[in-house]
Amino acid sequence: MVRIIGIFVGFVFAVVALISFGGNLFTALSSPAEPTAEEEFHLEPRPLQLASDGPFGKFDRQQLQRGFQVYKEVCAACHSMQLVAFRDLHALGYTEAEVKAIADQWATEVPSVNPDTGEAATRKAIPSDRIPAPYPNETAARAANNNALPPDLSLIAKAREGGAAYVHSLLTGYRNQPAELIAKFPAAKTPTGLHYNPYFANLNLAMPPPLVSDGQVTYAEGNPAPTVDQMSTDVSAFLVWAAEPKLENRRRYGLATVIFLLFATVLGYFSYQNIWAEAKRKVAPVGPLDPANKAKRQRASKKAGVSK
Amino acid sequence: MSFAWAKAYEPKSELGRWIDDRLPLPRLVYGAIGGGYPVPRNLNYLWNFGVLSGIFLVIQIITGIVLAMHYFASADGAFNSVEHIMRDVNAGWMLRYAHSNGASFFFIVVYIHIFRGLFYGSYKAPRELVWMLGLVIYLLMMATAFMGYVLPWGQMSYWGAQVITGFFSAFPLVGEPIRIWLLGGYAPDQAALTRFFSLHYLLPFVIAGVTILHIWALHIPGSGNPTGVDVKDEKDTLPFHPFYTAKDGWFAGAVLLAYCGLLFFAPNFLGHPDNYIPANPLATPAHIVPEWYFWPFYAILRSFTIDVFLAAKLWGVLAMFASILLLFFLPWLDKSPVRSGHYRPIFKRFYWLLIIDVIVLGYIGGAEINAFNVALGQLATAYYFIHFLIILPLVSKFERPLPLPSSISESVLHGEKQEASPIGQTKPAN
Amino acid sequence: MATLEDTTVTQVEEDHSLRRRDFINIAAVSFAGVGAAAVVLPLVSQMSPSADVLALASIEVDISKIAPGQAIKTIWRKQPVFVRNLTGKEIAEAKAVPLSELRDPQTIEERTKPGKTNWLITLGVCTHLGCVPLGTGEGENRGDYGGYFCPCHGSHYDTAARIRKGPAPLNLHVPDYAFKSDTVVTIG
Secondary structure, eight states: OHHHHHHHHHHHHHHHHHHHHHHHHHHHHHSOOOOOHHHHHOOOOOOOOOTTOSTTOOOOHHHHHHHHHHIIIIITTTOOOTTOBGGGGGGGTOOHHHHHHHHHTOSSOEEEEOTTTOOEEEEOOOTTSBOOOSSSSHHHHHHHTTTOOOOOOTTHHHHSTTHHHHHHHHHHOOOOOOHHHHHHOGGGSOOTTOEEOTTSTTSEESSOOSOOSTTSSOOOTTSOOOOHHHHHHHHHHHHHHHHOTTHHHHHHHHHHHHHHHHHHHHHHHHHHHHHHHHHHHTOOOSGGGSHHHHHHHHHHHHHTTOOO | OOOTTOOOOOOOSHHHHHHHHHOOHHHHHHHHHSTTSEEETTOOGGGGHHHHHHHHHHHHHHHHHHHTTTOOOOTTTHHHHHHHHHHTSTTHHHHHHHHHHHHHHHHHHHHHHHHHHHHHTTTSTTOHHHHHHHHHHHHHHHHHHHHHHHTTOBHHHHHHHHHHHHGGGGSTTTHHHHHHHHHTSSSSOHHHHHHHHHHHHHHHHHHHHHHHHHHHHHHTTOOOOTTOOOOOSGGGEEEIIIIIHHHHHHHHHHHHHHHHHHHHHOTTTTSOGGGGSBOOTTOOOSSOOOOGGGHHHHHHHHHOOSOBSBOHHHHHHHHHHHHHHGGGGHHHHOOOSOOOGGGOHHHHHHHHHHHHHHHHHHHHHHSOOOHHHHHHHHHHHHHHHHIIIIIHHHHHHHOOOOOOOSOHHHHHHHOGGGOOOOTTSOOOOO | OHHHHHHHHHHHHHHHHHHHHTHHHHHHHHHHHHHHHHHHHHHHHTTSOOHHHHSOOOEEEEOTTOOTTOEEEEEETTEEEEEEEOOHHHHHHHHHSOGGGOSSOOOTTTTSBTTBTTEEEEESOOTTTOOOOBOSSTTOOOTTTEEEEETTTTEEEETTOOEEESSOOSOOOOOOEEESSSSEEEEO
């Protein structure tokens, strides 16, 4: 009974699925999907090598400091980083005094209340504060940026397919829209106010190129020259840190745990073999392999003079 | 326990006797997973995955309880509370990654466990209830995992919730009111989030309870084995402890090794970057996909694109639910008296086709939508239903199985592959 | 066949060597035990204060508006802090108390900064069971010794906030603080 209903139900679902298949096939063959500008001209991020790559990679603190400097001087004007607190910057190698100074001198102040009048006011940041946002709310951010919202950068390296490589390619990927594209897809011509960047999914990005010239940020002595590529790489490395400050801890504990588990598993395996050796040898068989029957056979073969 | 030769619990110490007189819990444990539970001696490693599922349930419960000490179930604060856990809470990052990857591993382990059951006929008499309780556990796991994924309130959390709760509106008349009732609003928002948190905390304990029933139901007939032949006497079995505690122990170490490898070195590999973007009800992500363990069902859902009496969307929802519900009827769809696929050569071939089909469905569920992918998904969906509802009943009725070994110890001694005695006869002396 | 027969013969010998090899089982279980213990560590440590709580806010208090004889209440680390500007009379009273009379002997100089003996900064938490003592506001009961009075169980603190009468065991706690300038104090 169940089988009959089952066969019927299965038949129904299979047929409906195949009808959809047929319809899909028909539309695909009769009116195939138009190629889009994105499909043809979008580029995958170029590979980026960072010190923190690989299972044993570690942050290059010098680079993180340069990257932070780029964020502070170029990006922080529009992009918030509200999940990072000033005290977290100790991990970059800054001393307590330096962190206090960074917080104190930050361009935007922290919202607070005037203690005398109770009106909204601002105060200078202290290390325990999170980095204040450049705009008080989304509406203000959009108003200042042609109705586009500059995303918070705290997690951007984890929130985009391609991670740091994507960020770096994007920052250095601005170029003029190729004539070929405009000819083939006139509708995809970059509207005014947007900028062409093949690394961006929609090809046209609201953010104007933030890193336009070498030396836009002045690096301290002992650092590589601040070319656009260098600044972009440095800020990408910094963003990897910002997205996951505990990265190095994670790998360190990971190595210890994996090594421990390897040992434990190997020991466990030998213990298992040890315990089962007993079982495999003690299988008491029925029939001709029965010890009683075996003893019989042994006596018989001895009698027959067959040596072992 | 049903086996006559099962060792009885004998408390060795004064304290042991005192407890046993008052609450026979050690006796129960001894009989269930100790030396007092005889298990077929020929189990292979596919039998380890039940215990592994239990291990991951415990991992999820412990990490979950501890995460709940820091998580804040507010639409405004949830995302930031998860980042607070990642950045500021001591070992918070470890607990969060343990929980997110633990969910994935829980599903990996449970899927292998289920597919073991499908191959070896573990769902057949007298273990039908074990199978059905297992499916209940699976459904509870899916609900728990879905609600858990909503909690971080990222883009995928929010839009996944939108899509899944949107299923209900596919049902005519009652659909939309049910959807609004489930959400406590018109879209996923504060009300939905807090109730999902409450239920997400509750359901794992329900899963634990059903798991106890599942194991209890199993221990009445005892465990199955790769030959599907029933246990006949003492020679066929070994006590669970120490033999299977040792085997489960070392293999658990190996699986935990893989788990920790993922947790510590590639914790976001199975996740989606979009969930690191705070939820935005006004911006839909380019490709909404659930977590990988839901991808086969997502593929089935999206395969129905043409209205045939009913709306295509409704077909998709019905097919998705049916794809799991039909499994409840498996013991009655496949009535072959032979349990193990090793002795059912035609069934075995179709089983491998099923594996390929499910893998294809899984791939399609996570892939981008284009004509080719959708077509492949539609064929795979059709095959899924045909396999369980048409092929299995017919194959089980008409196939000729291979002869079974006369007993488990026979097959252990002589090796299953060399086994050739007709059913019921003992092996001729060699 | 021969191998199976062989093994039963050697079975007796194997029994002895198995006992020697039981250490492998003990080793494996011990490793698992160590692992289980190691797992407990993060589960316990996650309940300790997180980094943002530990990043104790230092607060800056503007004391320019506190006249001698007045006190204000402020909050630091989620607890009340009393900042009092002692009058000359109050300071003299405090200095006059012999240490032997005090349950928790401390001089007023020990409890204030040199040159700023008039600034008494203490936690506003009674050392008995944690109530907030009275005495900072105008007209509040200052107890028998003219300092602070805790209404919960009747602890009396003197002008230097030292315990004189009642169940409290210790003087009101003096937190770490420093004068950033003559009008601003940084606590914490």
